[in-house]
Amino acid sequence: MDERVGDGGTGASLVTGGATVDTDDHVLLRPTTRWLWLGLAACAGLAVTDLVSGEISGDPGAANLGGTFALAPTLTAIGGARWHVLLVGVLAVTTALWTCLVDGTPPLTTLISCTVVAVSTAVAAAVAGVRRSHLAQLQDRRQAARTLQSAMLTHLPQPRGLQLVSRYTPASSGDQVGGDWYDALVDASGATTLVIGDVMGHDIRAAASMGQVRAVLRAYAVEGGQEPSQIIARTETALDRLGLDVMATVVVARIDRAPGIEEEDDDDGGRPMRLTWSSAGHPPPVLLAPGPSGALRACVLTPDSPASGSGPEPDLMVGVLPGSPRHDHRCTLPPGATLLLHTDGLVERREADLAAGTAALLGELEREGHRPLDDLLDTLLPDLLHGHRDDDVAVLAVRTSGS
Secondary structure, three states: OEEEEOOOOOOOEEEOOOOOEEOOHHHHHOOOHHHHHHHHHHHHHHHHHHHHHHHHHOOOOOOOOHHHHHHHHHHHOOOOOHHHHHHHHHHHHHHHHHHHHHHOOOHHHHHHHHHHHHHHHHHHHHHHHHHHHHHHHHHHHHHHHHHHHHHOOOOOOOOOOEEEEEEEEOOOOOOOOOOEEEEEEEOOOOOEEEEEEEEOOOOHHHHHHHHHHHHHHHHHHOOOOOOHHHHHHHHHHHHHHOOOOOOEEEEEEEEEEOOOOOHHHOOOOOOOEEEEEEEEOOOOOEEEEEOOOOOEEEEEOOOOOOOOOOOOOOEOOEOOOOOOOOOOEEEEEOOOOEEEEEOHHHOOEOOEOHHHHHHHHHHHHHHHOOOOHHHHHHHHHHHHHOOOOOOOEEEEEEEEOOO
């Protein structure tokens, strides 16, 4: 079993299959000494400028830059710690006083210039302290959000004849959590139920709403003996009666033995399996399987695709119109086939239409589909995301046994 939460190759990650939590939030609180050096360089630069301008103008007092030394601690406060600002401020006041004495500036002007630098240092140090405190609070909030998201990501089962692998990549903005989730379980009848969904939003509130939807759906799915469309309908009804104002897209899929194949005839795990799925406004599953020529071919299992049979228009998302009709679709999973369930963040881009993203996904699957399932997802996500993380991405992949 391998369940990973990652950023698509750009930094922080969580691994839900174990206890390791590896994030880069500590960078937020690490002292940034480059701002200290910037402040020191500003002091030196202003001092040289003061002396040179005095020599050029012939009137050092008129060319004195004493008050402008307030720039040094102000620059340091942008990213430095409070003690960085105070250190640069002391040097700035001392240097301002020295230039005033060298330039022969009147005492009152010297006092005013040094006071301006000292006050600026105090204000900049206070701002730096507040900023560091806010960063510490942000770190705590983001860590709590990640912990919440990690707790809601399922430890995948590994039923006989199937291999399950998942990935979750948070959006790069906000709390790095959202409403995307995946789930998988073996129900009371022995069938494997797969779920992928997306609650609207990309913050802690969306993650909390997702947890409510996930819990209700999971409770119904584990009972077994019902079609995916029934699970979605019962979940929507329960959410409505509980007064939970939630809107979500979801796919529920069930994998069991194909008709006519008994359990004792399936010892080698290389028999066809049956997929039954229902979608509530969610991107449909993608199937990767050998074509007639033996080459891997990927296709989207839309309701009107040949694999799933003709059907109605896509069902409404959960929460739009409780009680609206729900439909099931079926196809056969041949031995060695790969089924991919994903959220829209995998294929939608602001700069490109959905069709282009879907075509890129299908092409990538056909090129890389020969890889082991873990390697396939590790290759697929970076190649499709290209470092863009405008939305959360959840992916659940299933591969049937056999060649």
